[in-house]
Amino acid sequence: MAMQVLACLNGEIMPVEEAKVSVWDRGFVFGDAVYEVFRMYRGRCFLEAEHLARLARSLKELKFPGCDLDRLMDRVRATIAASGILEGTLYVQITRGVAPRSHPFPSPPVPPTEVIIVRPYDDRPTQAAREAGVRLISLPDLRWKRCDIKSTNLLANVLAIEEAHRAGAFEAVLVDDAGLVTEATHSSILWVRDGILEGTPEGNEILPGMTRKLVLHLTESLGIPFRGTHVRLEELKGADEVILVATTSEVVPVTRIDDAAIGSGSPGPVAKRLHGAYEAAVEAWLAREPEVPARPVA
Numbered sequence: 001m002a003m004q005v006l007a008c009l010n011g012e013i014m015p016v017e018e019a020k021v022s023v024w025d026r027g028f029v030f031g032d033a034v035y036e037v038f039r040m041y042r043g044r045c046f047l048e049a050e051h052l053a054r055l056a057r058s059l060k061e062l063k064f065p066g067c068d069l070d071r072l073m074d075r076v077r078a079t080i081a082a083s084g085i086l087e088g089t090l091y092v093q094i095t096r097g098v099a100p101r102s103h104p105f106p107s108p109p110v111p112p113t114e115v116i117i118v119r120p121y122d123d124r125p126t127q128a129a130r131e132a133g134v135r136l137i138s139l140p141d142l143r144w145k146r147c148d149i150k151s152t153n154l155l156a157n158v159l160a161i162e163e164a165h166r167a168g169a170f171e172a173v174l175v176d177d178a179g180l181v182t183e184a185t186h187s188s189i190l191w192v193r194d195g196i197l198e199g200t201p202e203g204n205e206i207l208p209g210m211t212r213k214l215v216l217h218l219t220e221s222l223g224i225p226f227r228g229t230h231v232r233l234e235e236l237k238g239a240d241e242v243i244l245v246a247t248t249s250e251v252v253p254v255t256r257i258d259d260a261a262i263g264s265g266s267p268g269p270v271a272k273r274l275h276g277a278y279e280a281a282v283e284a285w286l287a288r289e290p291e292v293p294a295r296p297v298a
């Protein structure tokens with residue numbers, strides 16, 4: 001089957017270029033929207049239930065009216081089947097709907113706008129980054145105070161990753177007003193000190209990352225202890241290893257932050273073990289999951 005980048009807009013599947021939303025859409029006007037990115041391996045969404053739970057939480061925290069997540073997942077499966085894409089990413093965005101521009105929520109509520117986009121993902125550049133290790137730059141965290149909600153209000157993240165890329169870096173590590181490390185622009189950040197894996201404790205200042213959650217679960221069977229703690233940027237630079245984790249890039253070792261080499265300046269052993277365990281978890285899940293039946297296009 002030919003691969004095609006497809007969108008499903010409010011239940012209607014079409015080539016992504018044909019999917020259009022109103023200029024009154026509150027996602028467009030206010031960024032009044034939430035999203036999720038799923039990684040697809042062999043045509044199936046990894047950590048599906050976990051991503052859905054986070055989506056439900058984001059919707060609840062932003063006081064969205066009810067959204068039918070079972071119907072959403074039916075549409076997700078139909079869009080994947082129609083796309084023929086096996087290795088890819090699946091993007092879901094839900095906005096508060098279409099209404100003439102006015103700050104308060106529409107009253108009575110209007111139907112949410114729901115968009116699903118399936119597209120192929122080529123892991124090879126990230127694979128190379130995983131093998132070589134990557135450089136980060138540090139930047140102030142200019143985001144709002146509810147970074148635990150996966151909203152599409154990503155301007156501070158966008159500005160930071162742009163600056164990182166202009167500096168030739170893979171990602172930016174964000175540092176809050178108190179000088180403490182939060183996370184990266186679209187990755188969670190973990191580090192190793194004295195054999196202990198550490199990360200910023202979950203809270204309003206970081207996204208509860210799905211990959212981080214999985215990796216922390218995997219560390220239990222690897223016998224690697226974890227501790228949630230805050231660090232200053234200088235302490236992070238002095239860690240034995242620094243590791244980025246995220247849905248698309250999986251587990252990526254950091255070998256430099258600004259001008260400082262991390263550890264030996266090469267990818268460290270914990271990052272390698274965690275990525276190995278991540279790959280094994282994907283394989284085990286694929287072996288457990290029944291094949292996805294090809295569905296008729298909705």
Ligand SMILES: Cc1ncc(COP(=O)(O)O)c(C=O)c1O
Nearest residue numbers: 186187188207209210211246247
């Ligand atoms: C700010 C931020 N932190 C962390 C992550 C990693 O989260 P996940 O592992 O769920 O992809 C992302 C992913 O996009 C993100 O945007």
